[in-house]
Amino acid sequence: MRPDERELDDEIRGHLALSVQDRIERGQDPAAARRDALAELGYVGDLRESIRRVWYSRAFDAVTALGRDLRFALRSLSRSRGFSLTVVLTLALGIGANAAIFSVVRAVLLRPLVNRDEDRLIYIRQSAPGIGQADMTFSVPEVQDLTSQASTIAAFGDFSTVDFALTGLHEEPRIVHAGVVSGSFFDVMGLRPVLGRLITAQDDGPNAAGVAVLTYRFWTTTLNSDPHVVGKAIRLGQRTATIVGVLEPSIPYPADTELIANIVTSPHHMGALMRTNRSHRMTELFGRLKPGVTLEQARADLTAAHAAMLKAHAESYSARAHVQLSVTRLRDQIVSPARTVLLVLLAAAAVVFLIAVSNVANLILARSVRREGELAIRAALGAGTAALRRTLLAESLVLCCLGALFGVLLAQPFVTLVARYAARFSVRAVGITVDSSVVWVGAALALAAALLLAFVPRLPSAKSPAGLGVPTGSISMTPATRRRLRVFATSQIAFSFVLLAGAGMLVTTLVRMQETRTGYDLRRVVVFDVPLSAPAATDPKTLEFFKEAMRRVAQLPGVRGVSIAMTAPWRDAGAIPLMQVTAEGYSPENGEENPHAKFRIVAPGLFDVLGVPLIAGRDFSDRDVDGSEPVVIISESVARRFFGTGEAVNRRIVWTDPLARMMGPARPQRIVGVVADVDDENVVPSQTMAVYRPVAQMGIAERLFVRVDGDPHSVIAPVTRIIRDLSPEQPVERAATLEEIRSQLLAPERVNAFVISGFAGIALLIAVVGVAGVLAFSVSARTREFGVRLAIGSDPRDLLRRVLSEGARIAIVGILAGAAGGYLIGRVAARFFVDAQVPGALPAVAAAAVLVAAALTVSLVPAARASHVDVLQALRTE
């Protein structure tokens, strides 16, 4: 139907013939007839165009023209493969990094939660900055006070965690991490079951049957998505429960659990301590805003309710603790730890992209100078500025699209890497895959780059004198072009410097953390979790069980020592209570309170096993048992605080903390020993005061420590077997050396340093290639100049020096610019990173040295070429 170009011509020709014939028939002579017919027709081009427009839109024409240009671009690029390959790879790196980071940012920061009406979901947190508790959770009486007062919240959901020994789903009993919730929780959270039902109000109250909902992860990974799991009866510790459903995949916040049970399944939750004690806090609180209520209104409402509660129960809240309430949207709460890290990564990726584009711009600029002849000829033949620009655009489009394609392919492994990293900060990053947005980001970046790059080269205008020099085929460079090349190369160096220095700082921090002395013998100690069920923890026979286990473990070959304690280093960080303590004969100075010390429970021999030196007195012994004189060992800093340089052993301490008083009348406890300070809760140790009590006088210890000569892993299997032999139902878990535990703790920092170093490496590579490219081009453009210089007797070494110094100048100016920019960025960043540790100038100096060295190294090749210019050849080139 649509007529082709030929048909249009035929029709117009036919019309003309008919018109002429007509006129001749009416009596005109042929020549006049033809003239008049043509006059009537007017300009054929316009007529033809207006007919064409009926069938072919302007867009169609533009696309056709672009297609032609693209074919031309492909042909011309395939003639300079090295150039194309460099450009495509550079862009692929830049685009790939950005696309990957962006898809992680999108998934973590921008994607809404699966929860129904998630923007009405809030998270309420109680904190006590005065005593360093960022999340002190709530006690049941506190929850009751708040929920009865608040008027802006439609419903509250509460969540606490408990470890159960689960039997009935697996062959062996296993300890599961479980959430305990009341019936409103799932409705408030707006979550649905994928199987069965969730816990509802009918499951509340002391007479309800025990029910449990499995989390999606647990159901799919450990139960292979067993569809018949609903209705199964299980035992959770001493109680029985029925599995009523499976929760949809959702973000496990505040804790990743295997299952979620109703309150009646947990004897602890039914107990008086939990229900009535205001300071017994273990509940996290969520709320759903009433429709139309803003976050600010809810915040004001809840804060008022909280203030009223503090006032009504002033005796339970120390003024020094500064107990306060914060109300955030759940999504923000979940996302916040990852935000800064991801934004920093995004910035790093953007810098890499800028470097890549500026490098490509350089290459294209250099190429366009080489092509000036070709462009001038095309301009002379009538190609307008627009047409030439379109040609260049087509070329950069081809390059950038190829770059984007490889970039997106590159993004796949990159996303996996970054997601695994981000998962340490935000549960939302778990299981991120490359989403389709990567493709769009890649495409958008490619388009942006293409447009940018098409406008880099200068166009020869038909009038410009440059057009005249064309046929000689030589390269001539205007000062403007040279300036542009240098600016690009310099800015690349500047950006790379910022990244390199940043990466250097991260690595320095990491190394410093890794090398920090911990006070423990990390490599030779293995820790086992031996979690006790609630009845076992209070059973006096448990101590006998541990004694027997230790006796047998000690006989294993290679074992140098074995002991138990309440907590494992780092892994149980935060679980050690901080309690107020004083000493007989010690009175705090004016305005000071009694110090808080970590309350730790250890068995005889633990200090030996860990390698913590005993400074004075003795270790606990087997005679320090329940019923004998209560004794403690204190850390060095406690001794100094109470007794200065005086003798600490045989003096007495008294617990003054309300929590300790709850456990019984405060009896003085005699100090039998002083040990060195250790901090096994923080990565970077800070001074911590600790008071140790013997296990035998406290009755709780769930971590087994074994000190080994030789391979520490060799004892894991025999130790596990010994405990199983003694008590078949007793779980033994998470065996690891102290070194492994600590290095796991450092993993985020390590990946952080790794990712940023990766970016810096890419940046360095690209920037150095950029400098080399600029110099190589500048040398080849000045071949004649060098030839003349050599001919009139210049020393080749002088030329070498000239080119090298040009490279060094680019590097140094770039570094200075980068340092200035980096300093500003650092100032801004310091405002956002509260704990920004700036490890001095060393990394920056190192980065500068690396850059200068790299720039000089790559300058050697073009410099050598300059000093070896063949004089005759050079003079003949023009």
Place this chain on the structure above:
Amino acid sequence: MPKQTEKERLDLLQGTLDMLILRTLQWGPQHGHGIGQAIRTQSDDLLKIETGSLYPALHRLVKRGWLKPEWGVSEANQKAKYYQLTAAGKAQLVREQNRWAQMVHAIGRIMNPVENKE
């Protein structure tokens, strides 16, 4: 005839060019030149359709499915493209004629006191 008034008249008629073409083709297939001539003769030389308007209009009507083009040979043995009304084109002609009659009637009522200003 003064140039100015002719131009005015043509402008007025431009919108109805499609209708005129359809009407002309009612008597059988015709090529572009023939259509232009027919309109001219039938209007007593008052309406001269410019080729620059005629041909795009013809192609527009083909695109809409009201005309069907076909290559043929004129009486004088000249190869030419002939246009023919389709069924849809005939229906369109009826619609345009009705619309035209209504418009003439309406304009006539407005212009009533000054009848036939020609």
